[in-house]
Amino acid sequence: MTIVTTFYVMSSGIMFAVAAITLLLLCYNKVPSSNQHVRSWVLLTAITAGAIQYVHFLDYKVSGIAESYFYSSLKHHLAVWLCFFVVVMVTMLTRKLYSKPVLLLFFAYTLVMSILGFSADIPIRYEQAPIVFEQQLLWGDTVYAITGPLSVTGMVRDIGFLVVLVWVVASLLLHIKQARHQEVKFIVGYLVLIIGLAIHDSLVLFTGLESIILSLSGYVYLVAVFSFFIFKGYLEMQSELRELAYNDNITQTPNRAGIQADIEALLNASEHVEKLPVCVLDLDHFKVFNDAFGHDIGNQILAKIGRRLLNFTQQRRMLTSRFDKDRFIVLVPHASPDMTLQGLANELHELVKQPLQVDDRIIELGCTIGLFDLDIKDLAASQDIFIIAERAIEHAKKMDKGGTSLYSDIARDSSLQKLKMKLALKNAIQNNEIDIVFQPQFTQHDTLYGAEVLVRWQDKQGNFIPPPEFIAIAESFGLIHDLGKLVCRKTASLLAPHRQWLLDNNQCISINVSAWEFNRSTFLDDILHILEEYQLPTSLFTLEITETVLIQDLQESKQQLKKLRESGFRVALDDFGTGYSSLSYLRELPFDILKIDKAFVDDLNIAEHQSMINGIITIAKAIGLSSVAEGVEDASQHLRLKMMGVDVLQGYHFARPMPFEDFNAQYIAPNAVVRQSTE
Numbered sequence: 001m002t003i004v005t006t007f008y009v010m011s012s013g014i015m016f017a018v019a020a021i022t023l024l025l026l027c028y029n030k031v032p033s034s035n036q037h038v039r040s041w042v043l044l045t046a047i048t049a050g051a052i053q054y055v056h057f058l059d060y061k062v063s064g065i066a067e068s069y070f071y072s073s074l075k076h077h078l079a080v081w082l083c084f085f086v087v088v089m090v091t092m093l094t095r096k097l098y099s100k101p102v103l104l105l106f107f108a109y110t111l112v113m114s115i116l117g118f119s120a121d122i123p124i125r126y127e128q129a130p131i132v133f134e135q136q137l138l139w140g141d142t143v144y145a146i147t148g149p150l151s152v153t154g155m156v157r158d159i160g161f162l163v164v165l166v167w168v169v170a171s172l173l174l175h176i177k178q179a180r181h182q183e184v185k186f187i188v189g190y191l192v193l194i195i196g197l198a199i200h201d202s203l204v205l206f207t208g209l210e211s212i213i214l215s216l217s218g219y220v221y222l223v224a225v226f227s228f229f230i231f232k233g234y235l236e237m238q239s240e241l242r243e244l245a246y247n248d249n250i251t252q253t254p255n256r257a258g259i260q261a262d263i264e265a266l267l268n269a270s271e272h273v274e275k276l277p278v279c280v281l282d283l284d285h286f287k288v289f290n291d292a293f294g295h296d297i298g299n300q301i302l303a304k305i306g307r308r309l310l311n312f313t314q315q316r317r318m319l320t321s322r323f324d325k326d327r328f329i330v331l332v333p334h335a336s337p338d339m340t341l342q343g344l345a346n347e348l349h350e351l352v353k354q355p356l357q358v359d360d361r362i363i364e365l366g367c368t369i370g371l372f373d374l375d376i377k378d379l380a381a382s383q384d385i386f387i388i389a390e391r392a393i394e395h396a397k398k399m400d401k402g403g404t405s406l407y408s409d410i411a412r413d414s415s416l417q418k419l420k421m422k423l424a425l426k427n428a429i430q431n432n433e434i435d436i437v438f439q440p441q442f443t444q445h446d447t448l449y450g451a452e453v454l455v456r457w458q459d460k461q462g463n464f465i466p467p468p469e470f471i472a473i474a475e476s477f478g479l480i481h482d483l484g485k486l487v488c489r490k491t492a493s494l495l496a497p498h499r500q501w502l503l504d505n506n507q508c509i510s511i512n513v514s515a516w517e518f519n520r521s522t523f524l525d526d527i528l529h530i531l532e533e534y535q536l537p538t539s540l541f542t543l544e545i546t547e548t549v550l551i552q553d554l555q556e557s558k559q560q561l562k563k564l565r566e567s568g569f570r571v572a573l574d575d576f577g578t579g580y581s582s583l584s585y586l587r588e589l590p591f592d593i594l595k596i597d598k599a600f601v602d603d604l605n606i607a608e609h610q611s612m613i614n615g616i617i618t619i620a621k622a623i624g625l626s627s628v629a630e631g632v633e634d635a636s637q638h639l640r641l642k643m644m645g646v647d648v649l650q651g652y653h654f655a656r657p658m659p660f661e662d663f664n665a666q667y668i669a670p671n672a673v674v675r676q677s678t679e
Contacts, residue, residue, distance in 0.1 A: 041089040052078040072123040094175035125154030251306020259321035286326040370396035372407040437657035450508035492534040538568030598631025
């Protein structure tokens with residue numbers, strides 16, 4: 001290939017590549033917001049610039065008059081539209097010389113020039129039919145070109161090109177005043193280029209200077225520069241966002257997200273890193289300095305400590321992060337054979353104890369350090385390390401404040417066990433592996449009153465996890481809402497086929513509600529949506545709520561209970577008598593049922609407990625509530641509670657909790673058959 005063909009093929013290729021990248025950014029909406037309006041114009045300009053360069057490449061290769069006329073006309077159309085696109089793009093980017101009427105006028109000029117080009121028999125730049133001739137360029141290449149006397153239209157068009165150059169130069173000069181430093185470098189560089197091209201083009205147009213660069217190459221460079229500008233701006237924006245997302249803006253150390261990313265990398269490479277020594281550092285009495293000198297001084301203290309830790313850890317191939325107000329974590333993924341956690345802690349103590357110069361103050365700090373060795377395989381997720389770190393530093397502050405304490409495997413075992421259980425429970429909920437059982441409830445006359453729904457979980461290893469244990473995990477880790485909805489949905493799906501029988505026999509199904517669920521703003525809507533989906537009435541259900549839920553905010557609880565009852569639910573106060581039972585709130589809050597705790601039933605032979613149960617039953621009757629006794633395990637308890645006047649009884653004496661298939665077989669199906677036979 002000659003220099004000419006190489007020049008045009010490369011420049012067209014660059015422009016088409018720019019267009020492709022711009023299109024990708026357009027599709028994925030990754031262009032910075034300040035350039036949203038210009039992105040389409042950049043795409044159009046890049047495509048047009050690439051096309052005109054490629055047409056030049058084709059034109060210089062043909063020697064026939066017809067082909068030369070065709071390519072000359074095509075270059076005319078592309079050139080005038082390229083000028084328009086460039087003006088709009090630069091105007092949008094710089095926001096200088098912006099005038100809607102002027103842009104509309106320029107659009108009209110471009111449209112007229114394009115129409116004239118279509119209607120003309122010869123290229124409109126020439127007054128008479130031009131001729132094809134061989135042109136010998138200065139460096140030896142030979143190209144085919146056409147020449148002839150210029151027409152008035154052609155002269156106007158060529159002057160239009162120069163006007164566009166002036167417009168672009170003026171816009172850039174005005175933009176320099178408010179441009180950022182890095183932008184100024186690009187703009188000044190381009191101005192030198194564009195002014196040089198303007199002088200060059202003037203000489204070619206008006207003096208007959210032989211050159212191949214006239215072909216609007218200046219606009220090609222302009223597109224390249226501004227496209228690079230946009231891409232560079234996007235990359236800078238991404239870098240800044242990443243910096244903000246992964247680094248603490250006070251200490252410049254990685255924040256929680258930053259250290260989590262590092263831990264994720266370690267988890268993915270766990271075959272290379274098995275043990276991870278960890279130091280957790282808490283600045284002693286930092287709050288005192290913060291309160292005494294103000295937050296600005298406090299932030300400067302944190303910044304200086306952060307820089308010390310960052311330098312210290314980077315020199316030793318360690319990782320550090322400020323993960324809480326005045327707490328830092330140091331990870332040692334590449335521990336040397338002679339390194340010990342205690343030795344590292346001693347170095348960190350010395351590092352923190354060095355006096356700090358903050359303004360005109362000399363500040364001396366100390367710290368408490370908690371140490372632990374973490375088995376990477378025991379870490380279910382990267383964020384779980386912070387839970388262990390919090391426990392480690394709290395343990396250290398209790399054991400040796402201002403010193404160093406090892407958070408041993410035994411002390412850490414419960415934390416890791418909880419993290420493992422959390423992950424297993426989350427998977428069980430997502431995979432619908434939580435079971436429910438039904439414990440029948442009976443009236444004083446030994447007829448079926450309904451059942452209480454109880455939740456059960458058997459893990460992957462076949463172990464049955466006690467409900468209090470995994471429910472506490474669900475509440476601690478925010479899984480209780482999903483667990484509650486799953487229990488409600490499973491209950492509804494099992495009961496739906498027996499809807500009519502349950503309603504005809506006035507059955508009541510009780511579901512326990514945790515404090516977290518009860519206080520959730522969408523709780524009522526969630527449960528109503530599920531029941532509506534299975535076409536079950538709310539009157540079929542009793543929601544059991546413990547009194548500890550209610551005393552947190554009595555007025556809010558009262559409103560929530562009122563909404564539940566207005567929706568048709570019955571509401572039971574569960575475990576009554578074991579918490580902060582108060583007749584005042586019992587009178588204020590809208591309940592239907594009082595449920596006597598199993599602890600009273602267990603010791604029914606004790607006179608004091610008999611008196612308390614009698615008192616609870618008397619209170620319930622006095623304010624119009626039903627009473628339910630749970631945990632009835634033998635005939636004597638059954639008889640005593642009936643004599644005391646308990647309305648509903650439940651316990652192993654009657655039936656153990658059972659899967660719904662057994663509940664249906666024992667209580668629903670036989671009664672349904674009897675009913676059908678009598679009908």
